[in-house]
Amino acid sequence: MAFDLANLISCLALRPAEGGRLEGENLALDYRRVFGGQLLAQTIQALRAHAGDKSLKSxxxxxxxxxxxxxxxxxxxxxRHVGRTxxxxxxxxxxxxKLISAAAASLHLPEAGLENPPTPPSTGSPEDAVPVVIDMIPxxxxxxxxxDLNDGAVTGPPAFQFWMRVPAEAITDDSTWTHQALLxxxxxxxxxxxALLPIAGLSQADTGRAFHSAVTTHSLWFHQPFRLTDWVLVDQVAPVLSGGRVFGRGDVWTADGRLVASFAQESMVRLLEQPAT
Structure with missing residues (x-):
């Protein structure tokens, strides 16, 4: 990973382009393929320019x-449709x-309504968890x-939980849209x-060496406002690894137990042919 948080935040600043379009720069990566997380974040910023008083909900x-x-x-x-709410x-x-990605989004004017607070997972506090460095999340x-998702010698159920927090001093635009884009x-x-955790001898670190992978679909739902400058818990499972595809889903919780976002992803995973011995 060559980029840092400042590089990512600078990529969120889209500039006007011909025909009412917007244009964005890419993260400074060590390889030629654009990271899908960057595309998600910039897509949210492109929607922001058309949202008016509405918020992104999915x-x-x-x-x-x-x-x-x-x-x-x-x-x-x-x-495609802009109504009152x-x-x-x-x-x-x-x-x-050439088309590289396409998205559909739903926006909503925030309003009061019924509440049914879900029960957060029992994971302890951020102080109980292990500090790590995850490439691409600066x-x-x-x-x-x-x-450790990069240790193929360790196996376990296809579940992964981590706390994360962005330093407040790094955020120059403290809007809900910025926090949604970074998430x-x-x-x-x-x-x-x-998804690879149950597979002995194979891990995320083997991408490009033992297998080729690419995200094909990614979905997000935003339930309540949140700030990534406060701790949030990402609680995810990946129950499907079959037929060359992975499916996983996750929830995002605040430290005080609010479910603020959910996501789901489908990816392609193909084993690479090994050289004959």
Missing amino acids: LVQYFPREGDVSMPITYAVDE FATMGVELTQAG WEIRVVGGV AHSTDLTVIGT
Whole structure:
């Protein structure tokens, strides 16, 4: 990983482009493929420019073609329906005129309503978890139980929980949209590694060496406002690893027990042919 948090936050600042579109730069990565978490985060920022007084409540994004980090990405937002309290929008992401990703989003004007608070998982506090560094998530991470997604010698159920917190001084635009974008970025990374936990001798670190992987679909739901400058718990499972595909889902909780977001992801995982011995 070559980029840092400042690089990621700078990538959230999209600039105007021809025809009412927006354009974004890419993270400074060590490889040529654009990271899907960046595309999720920038898509949220593109929607922000069309949201008015509404908030993002859900996003479904597809990744039919990999992006090239050497070229900027163009974002075209289609306001398909804008009502008094709800709106539906589409976003197309292109490079050199070719579609690399497409998204559908639903927005909502916040309103009062019934409440049925769910029960948060029993994981202890962030102080009970193990500090780790997770590539592509450039802020403080503490893993519950010290599970290492990069250690193929360790096996266990396909479940992974970690606390995370962004340093407050790094946030220059303290809006809900910024926190949603950073969360979206972080949810794109660990589902495949979680699915591989039951497989002895194989881990997330073997990407590109033992197998090829790519996210095909990623969905997010935002239930309540939150701040990533406060601790949040990412609680995820990946119950499906079958037919060359992985499916996983997760919930995001605040330290005081509020369920603020959920996500789901489907990915392709293909074993690479091993050389004959």
